[in-house]
Amino acid sequence: MKVQSSPYLTRLRPVLGELLEQLLKRYAYASVLATDVETKSYSVGRSGTRVAEIGCFGRRGFTARVWKDGGYAEYSANSLKREDIDQILQHFETTLEGMSRCAERYETPMPQDAPAFLAASTDYGVDPRDLGDEKIVDRLTRARLSGLAADRILIECSTRFNYQIYHKVFLSRNRDLEQNVLFTDAAVFCLARKGEALKDGYHAISLLGGAEILDGLEDCAQKALEAVRASLSSIPLVPGEYECICSPEVTGMIVHEAFGHGVEMDMFVKDRALAASYMGRQVASELVTMKDGASTSYEDVATFFFDDEGNLSRDTVIIDKGILVSGICDGVSAARLGVSPTGNGRRESVDHKVYTRMTNTFFTEGTSKPEEMIASVKDGLLLECPTSGMEDPKNWGIQCMVSFGREIRDGKLTGRVFGPIVLTGYVPDLLKSITMISDTVEHCGAGACGKGWKEWVKVSDGGPYIKARIRLG
Amino acid sequence: MDRIIQLLQQCGVSVYRLTDTLTEAAELYFIKKKLDIPRFKKIEIIQAEIFRDFEEDGKKYRGSTTIYMEQGLTDEEIVQKIKNAYFAASFVKNPFYELPAPSRSDLVPSSSDYKDMPLEEAAGKAADLFLSVESDARAFINSAEIFVRRSRVRILDSAGTDVSYMRDVLRGEFVAQCKEPEDVEQYRQFSYTDLDLASLKEKLEEAIRDVRLRAAALGAPEAGTRSVILTGENLRELLNFYMARSASDMVYPGYSTWKEGDVVQGEDQGGERLNLTLASARPFSSEGIPMRNRPLLRDGVLCTVHGGSRFAHYLGIEPTGSYEKVLLDAGTMSLEDMRKTGALETVSFSDFQTDEMDGHFAGEIRLALQRGETGETIPLTGGSVNGSLLESQGRMIFSRERYRDASYEGPLAVLIPDVRIAGS
Known part of the structure; x- marks a missing residue:
């Protein structure tokens, strides 16, 4: 069955259209994004039972964006009535114009607005x-x-x-999109x-x-x-470099935290990503192909049809057989960098700013069987249960934590368990050390991803089992 | 609120709590010294907790659900949400508990020093500071995000609570970058209830100084076990263990076995005993309970199990509300003397974390300082620290120098012995 349209947004469309029309009379570019979100969380545990709507990820609201003379401004609210339009226009013309004068603007071309219609x-x-x-x-x-x-x-x-x-619902001069x-x-x-x-x-x-x-x-x-x-049963691990088999969940964390954040191209604009200088170069073993996209074949919680700037979603190959071939990009960053947006402009909720964000991100499958991979390890660990990770786009440092690793000796699991374990090191060193990749991919999107320590959005990540050398602590 | 109360009564809901939060915010985003985008927002949300009392086999239960309502909802939509929530509450079979004792107040004004200033003006003043911070072509502020928020909160329940207050927060984050000899960065967050430009300036200058050091870092520290110094927000993160373990939502389900009077800091092994105070950062809790400072630990002994009304009722203790700020009264050694011990001084991590379940703490080192044999400071980067608070807590020594932000006031640094280092 298909998810039905929101009666609220259907009702609101004429007001959104009127707001857009008024903005377009004053600005060369204007767009309006409106949302209606229904969430519910259920939990049962020793503390009792809980049923509640989820406070984050937004509810109803809208963001209006305008572009004029090389600069953007945005106004967000969660109530929109026809009689609010004059006040919103005034916010753009007084408050936001005033705020714009606090510094020189970051000169940005007008965003792409090629015709697109979708429901x-x-x-x-x-x-x-x-x-x-x-x-x-x-x-x-x-x-x-x-x-x-x-x-x-x-x-x-x-x-x-x-x-x-x-x-x-996303509306601009040339776009009318609904998902x-x-x-x-x-x-x-x-x-x-x-x-x-x-x-x-x-x-x-x-x-x-x-x-x-x-x-x-x-x-x-x-x-x-x-x-x-x-x-x-876990005991502390002696720090050092180990031959590791990563479970698909751990692979997913490495894909997302260690590499994915580094190819978010708003970081290229800020000169905060080492990946910008590695385009076309080898960053991983030739066994590695990495993808991101809200329209990839691996459907999950970050599958959608257009992003929060009205750009249609795509399936982006980031690493192709070890070569870094593309980043992922929101619309404003794309305009600044002179490239096409990849449909990765996402907001935590309608009142938050857009950033370049991952969607469903993963390594594609290889040809090995997991049991062959374990059998190939002389002295190492099978890493499982990722708990957290943190990005370092600027220097490609790794910080990923897993609950435990199972000892492998002479190709067999010994039953000894070490943990908790911190994975550190330099991302390309880890990715280039990959020598085996399993033939099936698993992915999951049960958590949320932050940009730094905020701006939470739903993402999924995953991949196959991988074999690599990793510095563990 | 009046309209929603009417609709609640119309739906037969007699026990409820409503929290109306109106937030306005001026936001400025910078890339180097240029303005990326200005944003302004106005968001009003009413959170409704809807309770339903029922009995089964002679036992009383109080179920509840939480819903959120915006101004744009029609009466029909609100009634439908309330009815659904009231129905759902009948499946939430939690033992009965009382709402907090009624509390009433006129609007409590914000204590902020910029409470009368337009938000865009306060944001502009913070922006001026960022634009004027001393930097050069080698080390500078790469990007910054400044959020100036003003909230009006009203909490009202069916038991008679009706309190409201104003709150101002200046918060944000910035990245300092140094281009040479290595091109590196340092990330920092800030959060103040005043327009505390002096503290912010100090944070900016420290970040520029630290990023210069990181650019010159000579690789990872030597692997092994040794003393470590944690500072500022990382020290605050360590204290989360004590905040979490003493919270009623950890104690009631038995995740934590702590009770008032327990020695929770472990055996005294020559370190400083902890004197922690829960500090009120807002006048009322989310349930409308008046907040005040309360002792959490005195000489390592637990004084207060803290939290909201439900678990307090089950545990037979006073509900205190939930705290986000902690004060630490300690500090016998100067930071300089700590450095002289040869300890590794960690300045920043990619993400330092303490596990509230097992007391394990860890983080990948972005910048650490090591005192050399001739007294020089050697910057290091990479590797990680990995320790256990349960093993170390009896031997922690705190600095005399102080630190202050929106969630912590206390010693700037702590010296922790025997921490595992993964490095070169």
């Missing part, structure tokens, strides 16, 4: 609203109790489910005590779709339980 929706199996709160809470409760019963070591097995249905998207995610979080410390295990799944994702909860609980068992 598109994603598919889903089960509408969470039709499934209903009672059944969703019941599914989460049953998965929780089943998880707790599986092992007496657990002091917690909490479960959660989120859905987000968003509708966006309606539904995605969901679910997770299980297990906790056990080890002395004074608590050890956790977590597994999450995501879907461009509806509540049918709940069918995967039991498997999710099993994986979270395996993770907490491994964490409980």
Whole structure:
């Protein structure tokens, strides 16, 4: 089934059109983005049950953008009535004009506005609203109790489910775009005590779709339980460089944090990305191909039809057989750099600024089997359960953390577990050291990505198992 | 609010809490000294927590759900949202608890020193500072984001609470860049409730100084186990462990076994005992509970389990509201004396984190300083620190020098022995 249009945005269209018309009388370029977002989060745990709308990622609202004499300005609000239009125009002409005079403007060409008309929706199996709160809470409760019963070591097995249905309308002089998207995610979080410390295990799944994702909860609980068992038996690792097999989740974190942020081209504009000087050069093993895109074949939570600047989504090849061939770009940065936007201009919500952001980002598959890869390791680790990562576009330093690594000796898992582990080093060194890539890809978008420490947007990442040499601490 | 209360009553909802937050913000984004984009926004959101009381097998429950409403919603849409939320609350089978004791106040004005200034003017003053900071072609501010926000918050519930206050926050982030000998950067955030341009200037100058050092860094520190100095916001991050472990939402489900009177800092192993105070950063909590400073730890002993009304009711303790700021009363050694011990002074990380579950702390080093044999300062970059607060907390020594931002006031630095370093 297709996600239906928002009655609110349908009702608002004439007012949006009037606002745009008034702005276009005063500015060479103007656009209006309006959103209607419905989100709900469910969780069940020892603290109780929680059902609530999600406060971030926005609700209803609009952003108006104008361009004049080489500079942009934006005004956002979450209420728009016909009688507000004069006040909005006044904000542009007085407040924002005044703010523009605080410094010399960053001279920017007018954004691309080639004609585009689109109304598109994603598919889903089960509408969470039709499934209903009672059944969703019941599914989460049953998965929780089943998880707790599986092992007496657990002091917690909490479960959660989120859905987000968003509708966006983008209008400019030459564009009229509408999209309606539904995605969901679910997770299980297990906790056990080890002395004074608590050890956790977590597994999450995501879907461009509806509540049918709940069918995967039991498997999710099993994986979270395996993770907490491994964490409980983990011991500190002697820092050093190790031969590693990265699970698809860890590969995804490396793809996203270590390399993906570095090819966000708003960082090129600011001279904050080393990747700008590596275009056309080898940055990874020739086994590596990396993609990003809201319209790639790997559909997930960051699949959409146009971005928050009205640019149609694309499938971008970033690394092609080890060679860095392209970055990803929002519209304003594209205008500044003289390139085409790639549909990666995204806002946390309608009242936030646009930045270049990743969507679904991943390494493509190789030809090896995971078991062959483990068998090829003389003395190393299988890294699992990523917990966090931080980008360093300027210097390609790696900071990624995983809960644990399983020891591999003479091609076999020994049962010894080390953790928690910090991955550090220089990104191209790691990527060039990749010698094997598995033949299947897994991806997940259960979390959110920040630009630095803010501006959260939903993304997915993933890839195959990879074999590489990594500095671990 | 009156319209929503009417509609709540019309839907049969008798227990509720409404929080109306109107935020206006002026935002300036810079690339070097040029203005990237100015933005202005006005957002009003009403958060409604809708409660539903019910009984099963003689036991009382209070379910709740949270919804958000904007000005543009029609009465029909609001009624539908309320009805859905009230229905959903019947599946939230949480043991009964009381709403906080009623609290009433007139509008509490902002304590900020720029509370009467137009937001765009305050943003302009902060921008002037960024544009005038001392720099050169080699080391400069690469980019900056300045947000000046003013919020009016009103919290009202069906038990009689009706409080409101104004709050101003100047916050943002910037990146300092040094082009030579290595082209590197340093990221910094700032957050002040005053237009504290003096502190911001100091932060800008420190960032320029640090980025010059990072540009000259000589590689990663030597791998091994040694003493480490953490400073500023990284020290604050370490203290999150104590804030989180003493919170009622960690204590009630049994994630934390801490209770008032427990020695939670572990055995005294020659370090300083912790004296932490929960500091109120706003006049009322999100539930309308009047906020005041409260002792958290005294000499390493837990004094207060803190948090909102629900878990406080279950635990039989006073609800305090949730705190975002902490004060630390400690500091016996000068930073200079710490450096003389040969400890690795970490200045910045890519992302320093403390795990509130197991006390593990770690981060990849962006800049660290090492005192050389002849007293010179050697800048280093790369590698990581990886330690356990549970193992180290009895041996921490704090600096006499002080640090202050919107979430922490206390010693600038802490000396922690025996931390694992991954490096060269």
